[in-house]
Amino acid sequence: MFKMRQGVFRYILSILVLLLFAMKTQAQEVSEPLDSIIKTLKLKEVVVKAKKIRQSGDTISYAASSYISKDDKVLADLLRKMPGVEVIGNGQIKYNGQWVNEFYIEGADMLGDNYGEATKNLDAKAIGSVQIMENHQNIKLFQGTKSGNAPAMNIKLKQTAKGAWTAMLSVAVGGQPKLARNMTLNLMNFRRNSQNLTLLKTNNVGDDLRKEINASSSLNSVLGAGILLPDKPAVSDLYAYRNDSYSASINQLYKLDKDRTLSFNVNYLYDQEKQNATDESRYLLDDGTRYVIQESNQALVGQHFVGGHVAYKLNSSKSYLKNNLSVNASFPKNEGLVNDFVSQTLSGHSFLLSNVMKANYKKKNGGVADLEWKASFADKRGVLNMSETKMSQLLRQRNFQSEATGSLLAFTIPHLMFNLDGKVMFDWQRVSAGLNSLSDASGSEQKTWLLGAFVSPKILLHFGNRLQWLVYVPVGVKYYHSADGSLDYDKRFFSTCPYSNLTYKPTGRLSFDLTTICEESMPSVLSQMVLKHYVNYRTTMSNPHQVEIAPNRSIKLAFTSSYKDIIKMLFGGVTLSYVDARNGNSMGYQVVDDVVNYIVQPQSTKNRVWQIEQMVSKGFFRWNSKISESLSIGTSRSEYYVGGDCHDGRSDYLQAKISYVASVRKWLNLSISNDYSVSKPYTDGKASGDVYRTFMNASSFTFWLGKQLNVVPSVQYYHNNYFSSGRNNVFLNTVMEYYWGNATLSLKCTNLLDSRTFHRIIDNGITRYSGEYQLRGRTILFGIRIKII
Numbered sequence: 001m002f003k004m005r006q007g008v009f010r011y012i013l014s015i016l017v018l019l020l021f022a023m024k025t026q027a028q029e030v031s032e033p034l035d036s037i038i039k040t041l042k043l044k045e046v047v048v049k050a051k052k053i054r055q056s057g058d059t060i061s062y063a064a065s066s067y068i069s070k071d072d073k074v075l076a077d078l079l080r081k082m083p084g085v086e087v088i089g090n091g092q093i094k095y096n097g098q099w100v101n102e103f104y105i106e107g108a109d110m111l112g113d114n115y116g117e118a119t120k121n122l123d124a125k126a127i128g129s130v131q132i133m134e135n136h137q138n139i140k141l142f143q144g145t146k147s148g149n150a151p152a153m154n155i156k157l158k159q160t161a162k163g164a165w166t167a168m169l170s171v172a173v174g175g176q177p178k179l180a181r182n183m184t185l186n187l188m189n190f191r192r193n194s195q196n197l198t199l200l201k202t203n204n205v206g207d208d209l210r211k212e213i214n215a216s217s218s219l220n221s222v223l224g225a226g227i228l229l230p231d232k233p234a235v236s237d238l239y240a241y242r243n244d245s246y247s248a249s250i251n252q253l254y255k256l257d258k259d260r261t262l263s264f265n266v267n268y269l270y271d272q273e274k275q276n277a278t279d280e281s282r283y284l285l286d287d288g289t290r291y292v293i294q295e296s297n298q299a300l301v302g303q304h305f306v307g308g309h310v311a312y313k314l315n316s317s318k319s320y321l322k323n324n325l326s327v328n329a330s331f332p333k334n335e336g337l338v339n340d341f342v343s344q345t346l347s348g349h350s351f352l353l354s355n356v357m358k359a360n361y362k363k364k365n366g367g368v369a370d371l372e373w374k375a376s377f378a379d380k381r382g383v384l385n386m387s388e389t390k391m392s393q394l395l396r397q398r399n400f401q402s403e404a405t406g407s408l409l410a411f412t413i414p415h416l417m418f419n420l421d422g423k424v425m426f427d428w429q430r431v432s433a434g435l436n437s438l439s440d441a442s443g444s445e446q447k448t449w450l451l452g453a454f455v456s457p458k459i460l461l462h463f464g465n466r467l468q469w470l471v472y473v474p475v476g477v478k479y480y481h482s483a484d485g486s487l488d489y490d491k492r493f494f495s496t497c498p499y500s501n502l503t504y505k506p507t508g509r510l511s512f513d514l515t516t517i518c519e520e521s522m523p524s525v526l527s528q529m530v531l532k533h534y535v536n537y538r539t540t541m542s543n544p545h546q547v548e549i550a551p552n553r554s555i556k557l558a559f560t561s562s563y564k565d566i567i568k569m570l571f572g573g574v575t576l577s578y579v580d581a582r583n584g585n586s587m588g589y590q591v592v593d594d595v596v597n598y599i600v601q602p603q604s605t606k607n608r609v610w611q612i613e614q615m616v617s618k619g620f621f622r623w624n625s626k627i628s629e630s631l632s633i634g635t636s637r638s639e640y641y642v643g644g645d646c647h648d649g650r651s652d653y654l655q656a657k658i659s660y661v662a663s664v665r666k667w668l669n670l671s672i673s674n675d676y677s678v679s680k681p682y683t684d685g686k687a688s689g690d691v692y693r694t695f696m697n698a699s700s701f702t703f704w705l706g707k708q709l710n711v712v713p714s715v716q717y718y719h720n721n722y723f724s725s726g727r728n729n730v731f732l733n734t735v736m737e738y739y740w741g742n743a744t745l746s747l748k749c750t751n752l753l754d755s756r757t758f759h760r761i762i763d764n765g766i767t768r769y770s771g772e773y774q775l776r777g778r779t780i781l782f783g784i785r786i787k788i789i
Helices: 002-027 075-079
Strands: 047-049 053-056 059-063 085-087 093-095 102-105 127-133 152-157 166-175 179-190 194-203 242-255 260-284 290-315 319-338 342-362 368-386 391-413 416-436 441-463 467-472 475-483 488-496 499-504 510-521 533-536 539-542 552-565 570-583 586-592 595-601 605-620 625-642 645-665 668-683 692-704 709-720 728-740 743-750 757-763 767-774 779-787
Touching (some): 075 085, 166 743, 391 533
Antiparallel strands (some): 053 059, 127 152, 179 194, 368 391, 416 441, 467 499, 510 552, 570 605, 645 668, 709 728, 743 779
C-alpha cells in the first residue's frame, strides 16, 4: 500500500496546493465589507448574510439570481454552481457530503424518493431560491426537541412561476448514422393547494430514463438468474448506454388543509439496451493457478415497467401520520449471444406491493408514542432458456413480510425522551425451481418463515441544537423454519441490533456526528436450495450438503466532522467509515467442466471496509466561481472459499477529484473536472496484480458570440494503464444554441472523434474481470426547445 501511494501523493499534494492558492487569491478579492454582515452569538438565532447566501438558524438560502446563466435549463444546472452542493448523475443531491433525504417544492413533498425528476426537469428560470435545512426534522411534533440527522432541500419558486400551467417542449432529431432522437414534454403547475409535474420522454442517445423513476437497471439479480451481461464501463451514458427508451410520469399533490396532504404518481417505462463487449474472466483455483474464460458477448436487454404510489400525510403539532401505498411491476425480455454460439433468453416478471404506515401522537403525560406498520408482497418469475443445450430453467420466488411496532411506554422530562416499544415481525418466503434438459427434468421447492418478537427501549438525550444522542436497542428472539421436502429444521436465536447517533454542534460553523448501526438478516432462500440452478449459462448455485443457514450480521460506524462558513462560502468535512460484515455461511466456488459452481459452505466469512473521505467546496464572488475537492483512501477486504480452502482478497484504493466552475467574462463560462484513482489488489496478503490507475478530465467552455448565440465545445479524456493498447479515450462534443424569443434552436454533436471502444477492469484479488466495451459512435442532433404555455 505504501509503495502504491508514493506516486500518488505528489499528484494529490499538487492538487491541494493549487486549491489553497486559488482560495487565497480569490478570497483577497472579495469586495463586500464584513461590516455589512449581520451576526449574532446565539446558535438558534444566528442570521448570516452574504451576497449570494443567507443563513437563518439551520436554514441556508441560495439566491438563484446570483448563480443563473442564460444557458441554464434545469435545476441541476443551478445546483452544480452552488458551493457545498453536489448533483449525482441520477439527479440525487449531496450537501456538504451528506445525502439530501427530503426534497420539497414550496414546502410540499410531491415526489418522495423520485425527486431526481425535479432536479433534471424543473425550469431553472422558475427558481427563486434554494433552501437547505440542516438536520431537518420533518415531523412537527418533534420540531424544537428532536433534530434530524440529514439535510433537506426546499425549492422556492418565483411568483411568476406559480398558479399557471407551463409547458416546455424539446425536440431533437439527427443521425448516428441511424435516426437519432431526444424528445421531452414537461407540464408543470404549482398552486397554493396543488402541484403537478407531468413528463413525457423518448430518446435513443444515452439519456437513462430508468434513473428518474427508480426502475431497475438490471433484472438478473432481481429474478435470481439471467443471461450473461458485460460489466458497464465507468464512462458517460452518452457513449456507453445504447438505448431505445420511452417514459411517462404523472406526479400530483393536493394540500387538503394546512396539516394534510395527498399525493400520488404513476410511471411507465419501456427501455431496450444493446450491449457488446469482449470479456476476460479470471478465477483463482485451489492450486493457486487461474482459470481463464474469454468471451465475446452480445446482449439485447429490454423491459416494460409500470409503477406508482399514493401517500397520505397528516403533520400537526399534536400528531403525525403518513401512509404510503406503492406498487410496481417489471416485465423483462432479454436476449444474449456468447462467442457466436451460446444463445440465451430471459423472460418473466417482477411484482411488488408494499404499504408503510408511520404515526406519532402526544400522550397526556407529555410523552410521544410511536406506531409503525410495514407490509409487502413480492412475486418474481424468471425463465432462462439456452437453445444450444436445449435447457430451460424456471425460478419462482414469492415473499410476504409484515412488521408492526408500537409504544408500550412513553414519557418526556426536560432534555430526555423515553420510549419502550414492542415489535413483532413475520417473513414468509417460497422458492420453486424447475430444470428441463435433453437428459432429464428436475424440480425443487424451498420454504422458510421467520417469526420475531422484540422489546425496544429508545432514549433521546437533547440539549437544543447543540447536543443530541439517540440510542435504540431492540432485544428479542427469532424463530426460523426451513423446509425443502427432504430436510426440515428449526432455529431459535437471540437477536439485538442496537443503533446510536450522537450529534454535537459546539458552534454554528462546526459539527460532529458519530453513528453506529448493527444489522442482522437471513440469507436469501434461493441460496439455500439443494437443487443446482443456473445463475447464467456458465454459473450455478446449490446447497448439496443441505447446510443449515446461519444469520448474517454487520456493524457500521461513521464519524463525520463538518465545517461551514457562510461569509466565506466555505464548506468542508471529513468522514471516517468502518464496516465489519460477517456472513453466516459462505459461498465457495469450484470450476468443473468449464462451469463455475457456487456451493453453500457451513463456515462463515468476513468482509471489512474502512475509508477516510475528505471534501472542500469554496465559492467566490469573483467570476461567480466555485472550486471543489475531495479525497478518499480506503481498503476493502473479503474472505472467499475456493474449493475447500479459504482465501483473503483485498483491494487498497485512493480516489481524488477536483473541479472548478466560473463565469470568467460575460462571454465566457467554463467548467473543469479532474478525477484520479489508483487501486492495488492482494491475494492472501501478497500483491496479485498491477497497480491500476485511471485519470479522467472533463472540460467545457461556453462562448457567447452575441446576445443570442453561444457555442459550447467540451472534451472528456480517459486514461488507464490496464492494457498495452487502448489506454486513452478522447470524446469531443460541441453544442451550438441560438435564442429566439421563447425558443432555443440547437445543434448538438457528440463523440465527434467517433471513439468506439472503452477498456475496464475489476479486480478484488480473487476474481478479475476485464474487457473491451463497445460504445455509441458519432451522433448529430438538430433541435428546438420552446416554452409553449
